Amino acid sequence: MTFSITTWNINSVRLRLPIVIAFLEKYAPDVLCLQETKCPNDQFPSGAFRKLGYEHIEVHGQKGYHGVATISRFPLEDANRRTFCEIDDTRHLDAIVRTPDRAVRVHNFYVPAGGDEPNPDINPKFAHKLAFLDEMRNIPADPGCADSALLVGDLNIAPLETDVWSHKQLLKVVSHTPIETETLEDLRLAGGWADLMRNHIPPEEKIFTWWSYRARDWDVSDRGRRLDHVWGSADLEPALRGIEVLREARGWEKPSDHVPVTATFEF
DNA sequence: ATGGTGGTCATACCA
Numbered sequence: 001m002t003f004s005i006t007t008w009n010i011n012s013v014r015l016r017l018p019i020v021i022a023f024l025e026k027y028a029p030d031v032l033c034l035q036e037t038k039c040p041n042d043q044f045p046s047g048a049f050r051k052l053g054y055e056h057i058e059v060h061g062q063k064g065y066h067g068v069a070t071i072s073r074f075p076l077e078d079a080n081r082r083t084f085c086e087i088d089d090t091r092h093l094d095a096i097v098r099t100p101d102r103a104v105r106v107h108n109f110y111v112p113a114g115g116d117e118p119n120p121d122i123n124p125k126f127a128h129k130l131a132f133l134d135e136m137r138n139i140p141a142d143p144g145c146a147d148s149a150l151l152v153g154d155l156n157i158a159p160l161e162t163d164v165w166s167h168k169q170l171l172k173v174v175s176h177t178p179i180e181t182e183t184l185e186d187l188r189l190a191g192g193w194a195d196l197m198r199n200h201i202p203p204e205e206k207i208f209t210w211w212s213y214r215a216r217d218w219d220v221s222d223r224g225r226r227l228d229h230v231w232g233s234a235d236l237e238p239a240l241r242g243i244e245v246l247r248e249a250r251g252w253e254k255p256s257d258h259v260p261v262t263a264t265f266e267f
Numbered sequence: 268a269t270g271g272t273g274g275t276c277a278t279a280c281c282a
Binding site: 011012015036063064065113115212213215216257 | 275
């Protein structure tokens with residue numbers, strides 16, 4: 001069977017419901033993982049997703065900030081919402097996606113952005129980001145009682161030189177500092193996770209999933225970063241058939257500053 | 268060195 005999963009930082013699911021629906025109608029992934037839903041659980045627009053055939057929905061949201069949601073055509077089992085750094089932010093949700101052929105544990109993450117100053121001694125937000133990454137070491141690719149594991153979401157770090165528009169100009173910019181990129185790559189490898197986007201798109205090739213709202217013309221200046229990721233357990237590497245970064249979504253009406261990233265597998 | 272845009276909630280905070 002074919003299985004597809006999309007990760008998308010939507011920057012308010014209620015404001016952007018029209019483009020989320022348009023995306024699902026056209027691309028129809030089996031699972032959609034959203035971040036920055038900015039939506040309390042009791043106000044999540046579940047009905048709109050059910051109408052499209054996504055009957056299995058797990059949310060972990062709060063008012064105004066953060067928030068993740070996993071929306072699926074297949075049953076979701078054993079959902080967990082983890083707390084990181086002893087702060088009750090809604091930044092993580094995991095569940096088993098029960099496809100007919102394989103059970104996949106899917107972790108959906110929204111890693112702290114980290115503020116502007118990349119110095120943990122003077123910037124508590126950056127310290128929080130580094131502490132959060134340390135705690136992510138507790139989530140290895142071992143699928144446990146499932147068959148396979150995925151970790152997707154907005155990790156707010158662009159690890160490779162080709163994950164940013166200018167490696168040199170971003171070395172001191174939060175999201176691409178050596179402490180962040182090295183910590184992320186180290187925890188990924190220690191956890192046994194494969195960077196599935198980079199398995200499919202060679203590291204020589206630039207890939208961006210985010211473009212700032214502040215650019216005069218995001219498309220012309222193209223100062224993007226790869227902040228959104230799809231990691232998988234080793235057994236999923238040979239099953240991967242494609243990665244699509246939907247750049248055109250950045251140009252849609254009232255866009256998110258992130259675009260959807262879809263991974264397709266053949267089990 | 269600075270401010271640029273956008274979302275939330277209602278005044279600054281966060282990205």
